[in-house]
Amino acid sequence: MTLPFKLYFSTFVAVIGGSFQFGYNLGCVNTPSKIIQEWVKSSFHSLHGTELSEAYADFIWSTIVSIFSIGGMIGALSSGWAANKWGRKGALIKNNIIMILAIILMTLSKFVNVFYLLIIGRFIIGIGCGFATGLVPLYITEIAPDYLRGRFGSVHQLLIVSGIVISNIIGFRLVAGNVDAWPIVFAFSALPAFIQIIGLFFIPESPKYLLVIKKDEEQAKESLIQLRPFTDMLYEIEILKAEATVEKGSDSTTLSDMFRYPLLWPLVISIMMMFSQQFSGINAAMFYSAKIFQGAGLTGDIPFYGTLCISFSHLLVTCLSIVLIDHPRFGRRILHITGLSGMMVLTVVIALSLFAAESNGVLKVYGQYVSILGILLFALFFSIGPGSIPWFFVTELFDSNSRSQGNSIACLCNWLASFIVGLTFLPLTNIIGPYVFFIFTGCLLFSIIFTYKFVPETKNKTISEIKLKLEHIGQI
Secondary structure (H helix, E strand, O other): OOOOHHHHHHHHHHHHOOHHHHHHHHHOOOOOHHHHHHHHHHHHHHHHOOOOOHHHHHHHHHHHHHHHHHHHHHHHHHHHHHHHHHOHHHHHHHHHHHHHHHHHHHHHHHHHOOHHHHHHHHHHHHHHHHHHHHHHHHHHHHHOOHHHHHHHHHHHHHHHHHHHHHHHHHOOOOOOOOOOOOHHHHHOOHHHHHHHHHHHHHOOOOHHHHHHHOOOHHHHHHHHHHHOOHHHHHHHHHHHHHHHHHHOOOOOOOOHHHHOOOOHHHHHHHHHHHHHHHOOOHHHHHHOHHHHHHHOOOOOOHHHHHHHHHHHHHHHHHHHHHHHOOOOOOOHHHHHHHHHHHHHHHHHHHHHHHHHHOOOOHHHHHHHHHHHHHHHHHHHHHHHOOOOHHHHHHHHOOOHHHHHHHHHHHHHHHHHHHHHHHHHHHHHHHHHHHHHHHHHHHHHHHHHHHHHHHOOOOOOOOHHHHHHHHHHHHOO
């Protein structure tokens, strides 16, 4: 059955200024890091008249990188409240004010020679990206047909990876990652922001939000007319009415309600799905891959091209996962467990290859290139399931009354886990070397067991069917 163009366009508008923006700003400081660090030292000397020590310079750079995640936690936790107060679409419109303010501060920092503006800008754009990680999967899941929730939900991860790839290219020294042009790396974020601002005026609000939260049946019908073939629209409006009737006597869900029965168990599963994504070690492998390759003895531009190759492969397999996610032979659980299992094996391969790279002779050469292959395959298995599934899976566990709050808490935990990994990976690597990957091996094993035992299959299931399954699992 042919779906309306407006459904695809609405999805594109949501992800270009949300998911893409998140991926781009997640990765944009990695490739030009040395250039920007040197500027920070120069700016500090200009402002304070003293030289910046290497230790304090590392601290400032760590702050610039990690404060993005702190902002993300704030934005993610606020996204549920914003989604219910202003609507999914309305909250996205307001989020672009945050994005543009941050972009201006980061871009201007070099021209006024004040590195504090870069820190403030990274914090603010982290808030905006945290908002986006809560709002975009929520909006996409609510506008997509039930039988294609997984496929449309996976587009969020596809655009995150696309943003990372583009940030790697723009940040390369031959493009904008050089002494004169690095502000362009941050200014580029204005393009997806303006595309989304314009596009939001031409897309509908979530019909589920309009009917279940706002109690506006006529507006919900008008929204569905733009997003569905006529026959599907009539069926879905009845489903939404039934959901609205069930929730009619219920009070609005608060954050504290999420930690009580019957919402606590779905929330625990949601948080564990997010933890399974971030504590897999994917961010450590992707964003520190250049340092890992350099530590393995690879020099020149080889670490950059190796990282870029991994990013492109990650992108291609994410495209494949969009096809697999709603395929009749596969479910959310099997794809997630398959991805986690492959990653678990590869953490061992990566650790052993990095040990080999520290030796001499032929073994050193093998270790260097097996480490690249290991990280490449690690990213590919991540793309099969753990990359995309947690983002939209969370929205499938809750009804409309509690979906935004559950999603915001889960996204907060995702950002928190990302922050912990980013903060501890390099210090742990300095202390225990390649053994650090065995920590991820243990985390992945735990995630596999938890998913197998407690996570329900949600593909092609209604919220009522999922609730019954959750009650059964919660009694095990």
